[in-house]
Amino acid sequence: MFRIFKPVVFILFLAVIGTQTSCNNNDDVGTDAQCDEFCTTEFVTISVTITDQDQNSVALDSFNVVNLDTAQDITITLNEDEFEFAQQEGQYPLVNDGTFEKLQGADIQFIGFINGQQVISSNYSAGKGCCHVEINSGDLELTL
Secondary structure (H helix, E strand, O other), X not given: OHHHHXXXXXXXXXXXXXXXXXXXXXXXXXXXXXXXXXXXXXXXXXXXXXXXXXXXXXXXXXXXXXXXXXXEEOOOOOOHXXXXXXXXXXXXXXXXXXHHHHHOOOEEEEEEEEOOEEEEEEEEEEEEOOOOEEEEEOOOEEEO
């Protein structure tokens, strides 16, 4: 039995090591050459949560996210079901790993609209972490 157990443990060890990649790997999204962390393969999305004074979720009609350094619109596109869920929860995507190249350590702005009128706006400092997108400053929980 021990003869079977040893190869199985070794194979499992190799499988675990093989599923993790170092941030120093050129295929990874991180750019920090000094990064010693292991990057996960999860896709990170950072969201803004908007509530009213009574802590009820706020359903925006639309929202935009703008890179203030380049004036580029980096709004994450949601399909109809995703947008409906965002409205129900009051949680709107600010940035994700897919917007990495558009950030470059940028200052960004979230703008929310109801009935065509801007009702909320908040600024953030976003950038690339070792492995995933990060928010360096700004409040992710907003009250309308």
